[in-house]
Amino acid sequence: MKRQVNKMARFKGNSKVQIKHHMKQFCRLMGYIFQSYGIHCALVVILILISVLANVQGTMFTKNLIDNYITPLLLSKYPDFTPLAHAIGRVAGFYGAGVLASYLYNRIMVEVTQGTLRKMRNDLFSRMERLPIRYFDTHAHGDIMSIYTNDIDTLRQMISQSIPQFINSAITIVSVLISMLILNIPLTFVTLIMVGIMVAASKTSAGRSGKYFLEQQMNLGAVNGYIEEMMEGQKVIKVFCHEEETNQKFKELNDKLFISANRANTFANFLGPINAQLGNVSYVVCAITGGILALHHVGGFTLGGLASFLTFNKSFSMPINQISMQLNAVVMAMAGAERIFRLMDEEEEADEGYVTLVNVTKVNGKLQECRQHTGQWAWKHVHQADQSVDYIELKGDVVFDSVDFGYNDDKIVLHDIQLFAKSGQKIAFVGSTGAGKTTITNLINRFYDIQDGKIRYDGININKIKKADLRRSLGIVLQDTNLFTGTVKENIRYGNPDASEEEIIAAAKLANADGFIRRLPNGYDTMLHGGGANLSQGQRQLLSIARAAAADPPVLILDEATSSIDTRTERIVQDGMDKLMHGRTTFVIAHRLSTVRNSDCIMVLEQGKIIERGTHEQLMEEQGRYYQLYTGNVIG
């Protein structure tokens, strides 16, 4: 809907700027195609040229057929058909070449089209994976998806159909024009005048259709939006007996859509007959004029010449028709291309970190880097000043030092956050929705960068740590479980690509997931689809815990699920979480009493500030906000 409005606004703008803008996109697209398929494209142009010329020479042959063969044959007493047979053989040869060329260029275009689309998809996806989280926050997922589906689809049509057709039409127009000029100049002018009228007429029709087409798109957007909302709320409509009102409103929107769609389609439909019949008129005018010219042999014009010319007349208006038909498709494709390139141009997530995570062994109390997996990790800090190398043991200390953060600079959502988590400690965040709990956890793994202050991990400013290594050292269990299509095993291995079979089963056992996994039809090899739609909510959570367990990180970020699962399953999940938290520094967005009670420190957040902190007992004694929240449970 929003996009439609934008489109409308853009269309209202200066149309010359518009065309220039489209041209720019077009050139870029062409460049993009040539990059990998330059030779293919050159070949295509040559092949199209051959195919068009074969066609043109065939038409020219009609003239020869009548003037050079039939007419003399008519006059001769003993007609000899051999020269005609030879001529037809020659033409057949040319035709054959044309057919072959036509096959080849179509075949090559398949490769070019699909290859370009593949490259485009890969480029889009690779770029998308490296975009900062912010991008996904600010762009509707549906819009991102529609780049891959709708926009690429319109491009496919354009590359595979419009572009070859353009080339074909252009070559045809030029060669036919030349041929016509050779045959007869005055008749060519007649044809050109008629074509001018045709172009003007179709332009008016296309323009009006375009205007209504936009209106139709707007109304379609409104209808679709309404349908989406009402289908989503269908049960509520029933419960409130609101069917009549809903129908009424729908009828209004639907009728509006009909009116604009009808207009848009009407004018679009006019295009065909206008072009076709004006083409016929042009044909007739040429036939009459040509007939008279041939009758009087003006400028040596013959009957055969007229026959050829008339065919040319037809093949001249056809490509013009085709171009005008394709123009709409091209404009739409360019809008799609713009969105595609915009995503490709997005700035990737920056990573200026240089501290890396390496395997180490301890030799005489000193850390030594080694290649193989030791289960012991350290931060390798190469000091930029003197290139000296420090190894700092990975422990899981996290410090927030007066951290300020806002999603944009003018609106700070976290103020002066101070916190200190020693290795193995459990820190709980409580507070209302929107108080900033999730935001804090998103800062630790640098999904967002802070405005002011410092976050230190094992004493190192996290801005100096390579993002990949920082994130590898952090485990995460989110409320949305986000499982991937693939087997259960693959999903657990997601946390650690190098995990062995035993490690995966151990992780599942730790998360209390082993039991239910074994009961699945194919155990660990059971396929999951649609984010694990074939599992229950509790089972999905257990898997996402197992996934984090497989990663075996020193620091954990947990977002406890709210109470949508029943008490028994919840206990199993809770138990799995507890086991996972054991011995790790844990930041938990807490929703359960037991979690909060066992925490080493509880942070009560409100409006981006930590308003209370301490253990459960301390906070209860304080009788502040925490006390209120806690006792709310007991009021009953």
Added chain:
Amino acid sequence: MLQTLLKEVKEYKKASIITPLFMILEVFMETMIPFLMASIIDNGVETGNIEHIYRVGAIMIAAAFIGLLAGLGGGRYGALASCGFAKNLRESMFFNIQKFSFSNIDKYSTAGLITRLTTDVTNIQNAYQMILRMFTRAPASMICAMIMAFSINARLSCIYLAAVIILGIILIVIMSHATKYFRQAFPKYDDMNASIQENVSAIRVVKAFVREDEEISKFKKTSDIIYRIFVKAECNLVYNMPIMQFTVYGCILLISWLGAKMIVSDTLQTGELMSLLAYCMNILMSLMMLSMVFVMISMSSASAKRIVEILNEESDLKNPKHPVYEVADGSIEFRHVYFAYNKEGMEPVLKDINLNIHSGETIGIIGQTGSSKTSLVNLISRLYDVSAGQILVGGVDVRDYDMEVLRNQVSVVLQKNVLFSGTILENLRWGNKDATLEECKEACRLACADEFINRFPQGYETHIEQGGNNVSGGQKQRLCIARALLKQPKILILDDSTSAVDTATDAKIRQAFLEKIPDTTKLIIAQRISSVQNADRIIVMDEGCIHGFGTHEELLKHDEIYKEVYDVQTRGGGDFDEKAGE
């Protein structure tokens, strides 16, 4: 299937009939032209008869203009018929969906319904227009041209007939082959989109586990498969163009050769030869067009099937013949109620439920997920019909009430609730469209929604976005409760409707209910013991049966499930719900 669809043409029948007639007229005029041209050449140019040239020329121009008018008419009525048809389809489907019962709705996914109403209708609209215009135009053009050709020279025209048959067969083979490949290709394509979707929505997990590279290489593999499959499928279509050209060229050469011989032996005239050559394009192009239309129509048949499915779906709940329009009080009685979502052979989700609830009582309902709490309450307002047994509200079987009356008196706050785009006030008035501002405010006070509404700068005029995305979960739930209260129902059912409201507010809402609407029967489904423990009586559900029914104290003593849940929640396994909804 076709009948159901065509019934929706309704007032556009006239346009639907006129369109093909116009198309045929246009085609006829078009085919006249080469025929007349032959006359110009043979009787005009060759005999030097200028007058004949002018006369026939004038006829030709007239023919072109009639053709133009017919074409415009066809375009105009074709658009009208197809857009109107689409409008009617959308409307009928939408209206029918509004008649759906809950079990009808359950059958379809929301996304599925939306696709049917949008994409599928657009497909049918295009196909319909195609049928009205191209599907008559192409064969008509072919037949007209063929007749003309035959009337000029039957022997030579046999070449066309042969070409049409051969080309037709080849096209059918190619197209059916190609569609087979495309059919295989599309599911793969859907898979790829699903995996992109997955990555978009799970981007945080991807980044948190540093799996970007793996995801990219995984995607590249998928996109390679797509590439190969589509190249294979499209390679079939690549033959279309050259084969078409081959046939056209072949015809031209054959006609030229044989035509030349016939002219020499004086059985054909030059102008006639030229006309024949002109018809060659007409005939074979129409054939090509026809084959393309066929493919498009066959592709839209899936859409047609999906649309008809909705149009033919009948609500399985019907209003009784002589409905009761008055609900006496808020008493509820279940008599040996069994219920299964699927009528055939499914294990019932409710088994032999017997209940007696007095008007004005507050009843808590608790139980595990899947213990059929929601199913139980959904039967009361007849969102579903029982499979066996009877439910009485105010002493009358729910199936004897007028459905609208029943649902207005039994107000349900659904578990998966929705607000609609519009102001808060507009949303509240769903409950009662004539409610005054004061009544709305009162309902909000009861639901503890007034406190946050008053803090919004625009108060009750605050605009709610689609799905209520600009208010928090707790706020949404409270608005939904207020909306249900505005009905002033005799029975109010809250289906886990305060799960996102903090416990203190939850308690306040329940207190308000107790004081302000004492006569309303209140059924409260909850996960939290604290939400139900003060109810007059509590139902403990377990696997579709009533496990216990009594006061908090009674249940603590006698019901082991209730006791277990209570222990877990108060010992610290419960939830520390801080979603105060601010």
